[in-house]
Amino acid sequence: MRSTSHARPLEASTVDAVLEHLRGSGARVTTARRAIVAAMVHAHGHRTADELAAEIHAAHPSINRSTVYLNLEELERLGVLVHTHLGHGAATYHLAANAHSHLVCECCGATVSVPMELFTDLAGTMSAQYGFVIDPLHFSVLGTCARCLGLRDE
16 A cells, blocks of 8 residues: 655644645645545545545535546545555545554454554564555554454354
């Protein structure tokens, strides 16, 4: 998973703060971008491009699905959104301000969001011993969840 963000990552998570970030980056605040930002702020988690396109087109029929997809890419480039491909599921987006890492079950595709700080020691070791820097906005650990291991009662 690679980062395509070229701008300073977003640190705020309200609609107004995100829009101000866009303006501060010299980007235009269009109706489509405003709708995407609002949907992401209110989602409080991951959303696929298809989910966002359907939601935004339903609320704003004049905004084409293709416009949503193009703006998702641009909002990622501007540091507002993070695009992550998680296991078996479709690629998802979340606000860069809500940066976190993921634990992804290779059996069932379940994804657990965990604080990036959980991997602070690992990141330090990777950098010091291997000269490799983990991108915390695009970091996932693959494994098997407790349910698939049969450790949890259903």
